[in-house]
Amino acid sequence: MQSRVAVQLSQCLAPAFRQATVANSMTNLSLTLASRHTKSVFSTHGSLRFYSDAKYKTIKVPHMADSITEGTLKAWAKQVGEQVEQDEEVASIETDKVDIPVNSPVAGVIRELLAKEEDTVTVGQDLFKIEEGAAAEGGAGEAAPKEPSKAAEAPQASKEPVPSKPAEPAQSPKAPEPSKPTQPSQPPKMSEESKQAAIPPASLGVANRSERRVKMSRMRQRIAERLKQSQTTAASLTTFNEIDMSNLMELRKTYKDDVLKAHGVKLGFMGAFVKASSHALQAVPEVNASIDGDHVVYHDFCDISVAVATPKGLVTPVLRNTERMGIVDVEQQIANLGRKARDNKITVEDMAGGTFTISNGGVFGSLYGTPIINMPQAAILGMHAIKERPVVVAGKIEARPMMYVALTYDHRIIDGREAVTFLVKLKEAIEDPRRLLLNL
Numbered sequence: 001m002q003s004r005v006a007v008q009l010s011q012c013l014a015p016a017f018r019q020a021t022v023a024n025s026m027t028n029l030s031l032t033l034a035s036r037h038t039k040s041v042f043s044t045h046g047s048l049r050f051y052s053d054a055k056y057k058t059i060k061v062p063h064m065a066d067s068i069t070e071g072t073l074k075a076w077a078k079q080v081g082e083q084v085e086q087d088e089e090v091a092s093i094e095t096d097k098v099d100i101p102v103n104s105p106v107a108g109v110i111r112e113l114l115a116k117e118e119d120t121v122t123v124g125q126d127l128f129k130i131e132e133g134a135a136a137e138g139g140a141g142e143a144a145p146k147e148p149s150k151a152a153e154a155p156q157a158s159k160e161p162v163p164s165k166p167a168e169p170a171q172s173p174k175a176p177e178p179s180k181p182t183q184p185s186q187p188p189k190m191s192e193e194s195k196q197a198a199i200p201p202a203s204l205g206v207a208n209r210s211e212r213r214v215k216m217s218r219m220r221q222r223i224a225e226r227l228k229q230s231q232t233t234a235a236s237l238t239t240f241n242e243i244d245m246s247n248l249m250e251l252r253k254t255y256k257d258d259v260l261k262a263h264g265v266k267l268g269f270m271g272a273f274v275k276a277s278s279h280a281l282q283a284v285p286e287v288n289a290s291i292d293g294d295h296v297v298y299h300d301f302c303d304i305s306v307a308v309a310t311p312k313g314l315v316t317p318v319l320r321n322t323e324r325m326g327i328v329d330v331e332q333q334i335a336n337l338g339r340k341a342r343d344n345k346i347t348v349e350d351m352a353g354g355t356f357t358i359s360n361g362g363v364f365g366s367l368y369g370t371p372i373i374n375m376p377q378a379a380i381l382g383m384h385a386i387k388e389r390p391v392v393v394a395g396k397i398e399a400r401p402m403m404y405v406a407l408t409y410d411h412r413i414i415d416g417r418e419a420v421t422f423l424v425k426l427k428e429a430i431e432d433p434r435r436l437l438l439n440l
Contacts (some may be wrong), residue, residue: 012338057106057132058114061125064100065348067217068124071095073270078110083136090128093121095221097315097348102127109134123311166395219313230375235411238370241423245386245401248272251433269383270306271331273358275436276382276429278290278302278322281356286418287409288355290376296413305354306334308341314343316374318354326434360384362403371408378413381426382406 054070064071071093077091084104091102112129115121216224230236252267259267281302282290289298302323317337322330340346357374362385371382382405389402405426409419429435 002258013170026332027082049417055131055134056111056129057108058126059090059102059104059127060109061121061123061127062100062102062250063123065095065097067352068095068123068348070098070120073098073117073119073121074099074117075114075117080110080113081137082110083257084108084110085132086292092333094218095217095348097351098219098346099312099344103177104130106130108132109136141399150221184439217312223313226375227372230373233375234373236373236408237411237416237419237420238406238408239416239423240406241401241427243270243354243419243427244391245403245404245430246432248433249386249401259328261329263332265328265331265335268331269361270334270358271327272430272433272436273360273381273383273426274304274306274319274322275325275327276336276426277304277358278325279429279436280422282323283420284310284418286414287379287407287422289378289413290355291410291413292376299355301355303353303375304357305338305351307357308338310341310344312344315346315351316354316357317346318326318352357381358383368404370406373408373410379407379409379419379422382408383436 045171047276062072062341074092074094078084078088082332084090084107085105086107086369088177089101090104090110093100093102100354108130110128111131114126114128119163144261157223160255192420213214246268252269257265259265285298288302289296291297301321304319304322306319307314307316315338317331319325319337320342337346337350353378354374356377357371357380359371359380360383361369361371362383366384368384369382373380375426384404386401386403388399391400393400407419407423
């Protein structure tokens with residue numbers, strides 16, 4: 001009897017067990033598929049913020065120059081999540097001389113910034129991470145929601161007339177009561193002290209006494225450091241001379257249009273001064289020298305640094321081998337370097353080296369000055385404004401366009417004779433430009 005009941009019970013419960021087994025198998029299969037899908041989504045779907053490390057590329061601080069090992073991270077041009085193209089600028093690093101752009105070597109999306117603005121970063125340091133080949137999240141094709149028109153916002157005017165309130169009856173004005181005549185009061189007299197005390201503070205100019213505190217840029221700090229080093233290291237001395245600019249100005253007036261048409265550059269005075277300085281440097285090699293330990297290095301070539309004023313400070317790009325250049329060649333090189341400096345595209349290589357410096361304060365109206373030596377060079381020439389002054393020519397007083405020039409030199413290796421000889425050679429070449437053509 002008991003065995004027959006057990007058989008009937010197993011026959012009744014068998015379908016239920018089979019359904020439970022199938023359901024359990026389907027559940028396990030679903031969990032397995034879901035797990036695999038989740039892993040796939042987590043590794044590929046950007047919106048979940050899970051990314052494969054294999055797609056990351058860490059960009060380091062690039063090599064800048066042999067003499068520069070660190071800089072200040074000035075600004076990020078891109079932020080996390082933004083798209084960047086290959087060779088597009090991501091950050092800029094300010095160094096002692098120039099700003100260095102950091103470009104992305106690949107296209108992708110910025111995933112992590114590894115430094116903050118104003119941090120000091122060194123060459124080879126990890127700077128940011130980029131997911132190569134990725135696209136920015138959200139896309140750029142979504143249209144911005146339209147603003148509701150003002151006409152839709154304004155309520156429609158009702159066409160039904162609005163009943164107005166009945167007008168209240170006008171009240172008759174009351175007769176004014178007679179007033180008693182009063183004596184006019186005299187204002188109290190004020191002393192001089194009271195009058196001064198009554199003056200508001202704004203009229204005394206107190207509100208205009210404001211000040212601002214701005215951190216020096218890395219370039220400005222370096223300039224200040226080098227100028228102070230020059231003053232404390234070199235035995236600086238300055239000698240002067242004056243130059244009659246009549247012949248050079250006449251040469252410029254005669255040929256400036258032809259030079260502009262033929263070479264596409266304006267003919268200025270700096271080209272002639274660079275060429276004349278190269279001529280004088282070869283005649284007086286002590287001025288074209290530098291000190292290295294207990295040795296004096298005499299340079300047989302002329303690499304002249306030309307001071308250029310930029311919004312960030314004074315920079316000195318170098319003209320290489322000016323002894324081989326003509327005046328027009330120098331003008332072309334100066335125009336090119338000046339344009340790069342003003343556009344903040346000048347490189348460290350453009351300013352490396354230099355054996356002599358020329359500074360033209362005359363373009364700003366300077367009449368006289370004593371420039372500071374650009375170490376480790378031994379001398380610097382200062383040009384000043386051209387002014388008409390009375391001079392004696394063949395026993396007669398005439399008004400001539402004159403320029404004062406100043407040569408500051410390191411007296412440790414340059415004596416007064418060499419300094420004066422250099423200025424005389426410069427003066428002769430500028431006052432008679434034909435001497436440059438004849439190498440006299």
